[in-house]
Amino acid sequence: MADLTVKIGDLSFANPVLPAAGPNVMKLEQMLDAVEGGVGGIVTKTVSREPAVYPKPCIAKGPCDGLLNCETWADKPWRSYLEDYKKVKQTGVPLICSIGYSPEDVAELGKGLEAEVRPDGIEFSTHYVGKTLDPLKKVADALKNSVSCPVWMKVSPSTPDIPEMAKVMSGYVDGFVAINSVGPALDFNINDPRPMLGTEDGHGWLSGPAIMGTALYCVFQISQAQDKPVIGVGGIRTGEDAVKFIMAGASLVGVCSEAIRKGPSVYGKIAREMGDWMDRKGYKAIDDIRGLYSSKVFGRSR
Numbered sequence: 001m002a003d004l005t006v007k008i009g010d011l012s013f014a015n016p017v018l019p020a021a022g023p024n025v026m027k028l029e030q031m032l033d034a035v036e037g038g039v040g041g042i043v044t045k046t047v048s049r050e051p052a053v054y055p056k057p058c059i060a061k062g063p064c065d066g067l068l069n070c071e072t073w074a075d076k077p078w079r080s081y082l083e084d085y086k087k088v089k090q091t092g093v094p095l096i097c098s099i100g101y102s103p104e105d106v107a108e109l110g111k112g113l114e115a116e117v118r119p120d121g122i123e124f125s126t127h128y129v130g131k132t133l134d135p136l137k138k139v140a141d142a143l144k145n146s147v148s149c150p151v152w153m154k155v156s157p158s159t160p161d162i163p164e165m166a167k168v169m170s171g172y173v174d175g176f177v178a179i180n181s182v183g184p185a186l187d188f189n190i191n192d193p194r195p196m197l198g199t200e201d202g203h204g205w206l207s208g209p210a211i212m213g214t215a216l217y218c219v220f221q222i223s224q225a226q227d228k229p230v231i232g233v234g235g236i237r238t239g240e241d242a243v244k245f246i247m248a249g250a251s252l253v254g255v256c257s258e259a260i261r262k263g264p265s266v267y268g269k270i271a272r273e274m275g276d277w278m279d280r281k282g283y284k285a286i287d288d289i290r291g292l293y294s295s296k297v298f299g300r301s302r
């Protein structure tokens with residue numbers, strides 16, 4: 001059986017499949033179910049200093065088997081999640097806490113999480129931070145100066161120049177998570193044409209298979225532009241989808257929409273399918289397939 005373990009710095013993941021931040025990793029039971037379902041590590045739902053207030057309904061079916069959402073971040077005070085995080089940490093799988101958004105927010109949350117939970121890593125969402133590099137640098141700086149654990153940056157697909165962003169931000173962070181949901185986007189039912197989400201005009205953010213091509217290219221570009229690890233997220237439903245992201249340069253993958261639709265057993269299923277595919281093709285370890293696409297394009301993996 002192929003070896004699915006992935007090492008990133010001091011962190012060791014039993015397999016490359018993580019939940020991506022979302023409603024499927026909001027509650028303790030969900031995170032424990034994800035561990036039971038075979039994840040290689042846990043990424044939590046994003047929390048911020050102020051609880052989110054978002055319109056309901058906040059998830060609906062989207063085009064091309066995708067989902068539309070307007071869920072923003074967690075709607076409870078961030079401190080109310082600390083006991084849950086501690087219990088997840090006790091399971092022994094690496095715990096990555098997702099936080100946002102301003103420099104002040106991430107500094108306070110980063111310090112609090114390190115003091116109380118000691119997560120294995122912290123991911124910060126850039127969804128509401130702005131598209132230019134200056135605000136991104138300020139948030140990354142504030143977080144790096146507040147914690148000692150690795151810091152990953154969640155990339156928004158609307159970032160204008162991905163390679164330039166990756167080059168610059170690799171000086172500030174320890175890894176990239178790409179991509180967040182894509183939008184704004186719209187869908188509705190032609191037999192009942194009215195908004196499906198609670199936003200005023202029904203717009204939301206698209207995820208699932210509809211965004212996989214965009215996510216793959218983003219992962220490819222980030223891995224080409226710099227050396228820090230990339231966690232590929234966007235539309236993954238099967239082990240072969242996940243293999244594709246690793247070949248595009250990712251070290252780990254994240255799954256959100258498929259877990260919302262099918263439940264926490266999808267993580268282990270995707271990992272097993274990766275292993276089966278690698279066995280059939282004679283690949284022994286994740287390192288044997290990482291960056292294979294790039295090496296076909298450029299004759300080298302980077």
Ligand SMILES: Cc1cc2nc3c(=O)[nH]c(=O)nc-3n(C[C@H](O)[C@H](O)[C@H](O)COP(=O)(O)O)c2cc1C
Pocket residue numbers: 020021022023045046058059067068069070071072073074098125154179180181206207208209211233234235236254255256257258
């Ligand atoms: C309902 C919903 C809520 C989400 N909430 C968050 C969040 O709190 N923080 C975040 O960084 N990304 C969030 N995302 C984005 C996902 O983590 C992921 O980047 C995106 O959905 C693409 O992956 P997928 O196609 O596997 O869903 C959310 C996505 C959905 C569908």
